[in-house]
Amino acid sequence: MDYRPLGKSGLKVPVLSFGAGTFGGAGPLFGNWGTSDAIEAGRLVDICLEAGVNLFDTADVYSDGASEEVLGQAIKGKRDAVLISTKTGLPMGDGPNDGGSSRFRLVRAVEDALRRLETDHIDILQLHAFDIATPVEEVLSTLDMLVRAGKVRYVGVSNFSGWQVMKSLAMADRHGWPRYVANQVYYSLVGRDYEWELMPLGQDQGLGALVWSPLGWGRLTGKIRRGAPLPEGSRLHETASFGPPVDEEHLYGVVEALDAVAEETGKTVAQVALNWLLQRPTVSSVIVGARNEEQLRQNLGAVGWNLTAEQVARLDDASAVTAPYPYFPYRRQEGFARLNPPMV
Template identity: 75%
Template sequence: MEYRQLGASGLKVPELSFGAGTFGGRGALFGAWGSTDAQEARRLLDICLDAGVTMFDTADVYSNGASEEVLGAAVKGRRDQVIISTKAGLPMGDGPGDAGTSRSRLIRATEDALRRLGTDYIDLFQPHAFDATTPVDEVLGALDDLVRAGKIRYTGVSNFSGWQLMKSLASAERHGRTRYVAHQVYYSLIGRDDEWELMPLGQDQGVGAVVWSPLGWGRLTGRLRRGRPVPAGSRLHETADFGPPVEEGYLYRVLDALELVAGETGRTVPQIAINWLLGRPTVSSVIIGARNEEQLRQNLGAVGWRLTPDQLARLDAASARTAPYPYFPYRRQEGFARLNRPMAG
């Protein structure tokens, strides 16, 4: 397992990390993802640690806290071997203080997460979404206090836009506060919007991408077939409306390219899709999920080998989309391109 720097920080993280969204199984959305209990979770963690996967990602909203509880039980006795990443900010109830990233909410959410995880510190803590109702300086001040108290070691964000992240970074620099080093983003072969603004921002500002849903909300598992219904047992039946929409013609163009490369390499479609992400600029870690050992072992097979330049070019071409304004001139017109250095691969 390769280890990479998390953005411009000193923290080294594995190129693959494990998402605990399948732990707990409470509620319609997360119940569809999975219902892994503590015993099963310990077995999955055993497999991960044997493979060198040491970072585990969760959030308070996952199964209403049950994911953190199950993960905490699974890491008990080996806390020093793992990196725990969690998030807070999405609604946990109907009360006025049950959502957002105000100082009081962040302090309470951190204390609750520490209790559920059974630990006295969180390695990476991220606001789960931008909170337009709370001043950026208040958010950063609260997180800085929690870092200084030793309850959080590194901070990042999740699902921010470019201006929201840049405003936060500028405020942290202005006031000498703890700086975000990670951005947990949606990125896949059928969801490349991260490349227009967030990726160049991350490279310029030293913010590493921690990628969620690398298989495009379950569309790149290799089970979908043109003209056929969604297979029985697929979580797309229950969760498709929660994920980003994908135009059918585009989806199958990408799937056709993935199938061809999978045939050439002897790898699976998910392994090809994940491996492609690992070669993209700014990507520090790709979060893989699994409801069982078979899925986990298959996803772990995405590392330790490389796609050829020709295979990468074909996947790039099949998944390419025209960038929205104001980004497309910088990709397509020489005069604009001369003013912007290309990102390193």
């Protein structure tokens, strides 16, 4: 397993990390992701550690805290060997202070997460969404307090826009508060919006991408084909409305390109899709999920080899879409491109 710096920090993270959204699954979304109990979760954790995957990502909102609880049980006796990443900010109830990033909410959320995880610190705490109702100064000064208290080591964000990240970083620099070093983002061969603004921002400001849903919400597993119905048992039957939309014709074109590269490399479609992400700028770690040991071992097969430059270029071409304004001139017109060359 290779390790990379998490953005502009001294923390090294594995290029693959494990998403614990499948732990303790309950409800219409998370119940379809997976329902691993502590025993099964412990086995998956052991397989990860054997392979060098020591970063485990979760969130308080995953199954209403059950994911954190099961993860905490699964890593008992192994805490010093693992890194825990969790997220907070999305509502955990109907009360006026049950969501957001106010000082009241963040302090309580961290205390609750520490209790569920059965640990005394969180290695990477990420804000799950931007809270427009709370001043950025309040958010960052609270994170500074939590870092100084030793309850949080590093901070990051998820699902922020570029201006929201940049405003926060500028405020952190002004006051000497901890800077965000992680940006947990959706990025896949059928969802390349990250490249238009957030990737250049990450390169410029030192944020490492932690990639969620790298297989396009389950669409790039190799089971979906043009002209064929969704396979029985696919979670897309129940969860497609929760995830990012994908144009079907675009999806089929990407899958056909993946099929060709998979045949050339002797790898699976999913392994090729994951390996493509590992070669993209700013990516620190790709978060993979698994409902069982077989899925996990398949995902672990995405490392230890690399696509050729020609194979990457073919996948790039098959997955390319026109960027929205103001980004498309920088991709299509020579004068713009000379001033702002694309990163990929």
